[in-house]
Amino acid sequence: MGEIAGEYETIVVGAGIMGSCTAYEIAKRGKSVLLLEQYDFLHHRGSSHGESRTIRDAYVEEYYAAMMEEAFSLWEEAQQESGYRVHIKTQQLDIGSVQNRSLQSVIAVCKKLGIPHEVLDAEQASLRFNVLNLPKDWIAVVTNRGGILRASKAVAMFQSLALKNGATLRDNARVTNITSGWKLSDGLDGVQVCTSRGSVLARKCVITAGAWAHKLAKEIADIELPLQPVHATIAYWKIEEGLDNFSAEKGFPTFACYDEPYLYGTPSWEYPGLLKVSLDGGKPCDPDKRSLVPDFDALKKLLSPWLAETFRGHIMSESPVVAEACMCTMSPDEDFIIDFLPLTKTSLSRERSPILIACGFSGHGFKMGPLVGRIMADLALKGEAHGIPMQYFSIERFLKSSRGNIKDYK
Numbered sequence: 043m044g045e046i047a048g049e050y051e052t053i054v055v056g057a058g059i060m061g062s063c064t065a066y067e068i069a070k071r072g073k074s075v076l077l078l079e080q081y082d083f084l085h086h087r088g089s090s091h092g093e094s095r096t097i098r099d100a101y102v103e104e105y106y107a108a109m110m111e112e113a114f115s116l117w118e119e120a121q122q123e124s125g126y127r128v129h130i131k132t133q134q135l136d137i138g139s140v141q142n143r144s145l146q147s148v149i150a151v152c153k154k155l156g157i158p159h160e161v162l163d164a165e166q167a168s169l170r171f172n173v174l175n176l177p178k179d180w181i182a183v184v185t186n187r188g189g190i191l192r193a194s195k196a197v198a199m200f201q202s203l204a205l206k207n208g209a210t211l212r213d214n215a216r217v218t219n220i221t222s223g224w225k226l227s228d229g230l231d232g233v234q235v236c237t238s239r240g241s242v243l244a245r246k247c248v249i250t251a252g253a254w255a256h257k258l259a260k261e262i263a264d265i266e267l268p269l270q271p272v273h274a275t276i277a278y279w280k281i282e283e284g285l286d287n288f289s290a291e292k293g294f295p296t297f298a299c300y301d302e303p304y305l306y307g308t309p310s311w312e313y314p315g316l317l318k319v320s321l322d323g324g325k326p327c328d329p330d331k332r333s334l335v336p337d338f339d340a341l342k343k344l345l346s347p348w349l350a351e352t353f354r355g356h357i358m359s360e361s362p363v364v365a366e367a368c369m370c371t372m373s374p375d376e377d378f379i380i381d382f383l384p385l386t387k388t389s390l391s392r393e394r395s396p397i398l399i400a401c402g403f404s405g406h407g408f409k410m411g412p413l414v415g416r417i418m419a420d421l422a423l424k425g426e427a428h429g430i431p432m433q434y435f436s437i438e439r440f441l442k443s444s445r446g447n448i449k450d451y452k
């Protein structure tokens with residue numbers, strides 16, 4: 043492994059889905075970019091690895107639903123350019139009691155934005171998806187644009203696209219510090235990024251460090267971002283032998299339950315005969331100290347009875363038969379943080395900072411990866427991201443007020 047040196051337009055720190063998409067977007071625009079990853083590329087210790095994530099345009103919040111239009115197009119474009127297929131298209135099914143406010147909000151957002159959808163009562167839902175058995179006062183919202191994203195394959199796709207477009211990619215290079223106030227070869231201001239394999243200069247630096255974003259922001263800017271990494275478990279359950287009603291090919295949807303237990307799932311695809319159903323969230327953890335052992339207890343206790351009831355006895359295992367540990371990084375309001383990083387150590391305000399950060403994706407960021415890449419490239423190269431409601435993602439909402447208190451979350 044050689045020393046890392048040189049000078050780039052932009053350095054991207056962290057090669058999960060967000061960093062890989064950002065490096066690709068910057069390289070595609072003809073600018074030099076270096077993507078750095080602390081572990082091996084495609085490692086399993088962060089948030090973007092594994093077989094699948096869900097994609098959908100049915101969202102509780104109108105601004106995310108509106109952003110999905112462009113996200114879907116960018117996924118399509120990347121697949122066209124690479125020749126990879128990473129989006130397995132299905133419908134999306136959102137279920138819960140008729141009074142559930144989040145579900146009612148999904149319906150209102152669909153109506154407002156003209157997203158094609160159907161609202162089914164419990165009986166209609168069973169007729170449509172005959173393995174499904176919902177309580178009488180529950181409803182199902184069916185939207186057309188859902189599907190599985192093949193997670194690790196998608197990260198690999200964006201890394202290979204970045205490479206193809208001229209990006210430099212280096213793994214096993216841990217970034218230890220980023221400092222401003224350096225002069226580049228053209229005499230303009232830049233940053234120095236120190237890594238475990240040497241130092242390198244750039245005009246801008248984008249931090250997409252997932253669960254490590256808090257540690258880096260503290261080290262670089264002395265900013266305490268209120269991010270909480272949680273240890274989540276992805277779980278697969280055995281389906282009755284020979285039953286193909288849960289398969290994506292047969293039109294079984296990706297799904298989410300907005301009531302208790304709060305869960306999500308994908309149709310059978312990556313492991314034939316198994317259905318992915320997992321609980322939302324997980325236990326708080328430290329990304330450098332956590333155990334990588336999946337947490338079976340909560341899954342068994344909360345999910346097993348629900349699965350038996352809801353899927354009419356067609357789920358044959360009382361515990362997951364395949365499971366993998368993963369991490370989500372929660373922000374207090376579960377909205378993303380996408381902004382310039384104020385450098386309090388050197389009194390550089392966010393408006394003048396050459397360092398950007400994208401983090402706090404709170405368990406729902408993967409589907410937005412290509413769009414986050416476009417936003418970060420816009421911010422790094424042009425200073426603003428057109429057409430994006432950046433106010434929802436501002437770092438300011440979590441910074442200390444003049445009285446020294448963390449501002450109220452929205």
Ligand SMILES: Cc1cc2nc3c(=O)[nH]c(=O)nc-3n(C[C@H](O)[C@H](O)[C@H](O)COP(=O)(O)OP(=O)(O)OC[C@H]3O[C@@H](n4cnc5c(N)ncnc54)[C@H](O)[C@@H]3O)c2cc1C
Pocket residue numbers: 055056057058059060061078079080081087088089090091094095096097215216217218250251252253254255258274275276306320368369370400401403404405406407408409410
């Ligand atoms: C169980 C689970 C289910 C999910 N389901 C969905 C879903 O269905 N749909 C959806 O849209 N989203 C989903 N998500 C969320 C989604 O996966 C994440 O929002 C997304 O993967 C976050 O990507 P990231 O690039 O920010 O973080 P990561 O993938 O963790 O990437 C950050 C990278 O930065 C590297 N890094 C950190 N510090 C340094 C450093 N100092 N130097 C160099 N490199 C560094 C890390 O090693 C890591 O590789 C789910 C998440 C989990 C855990």
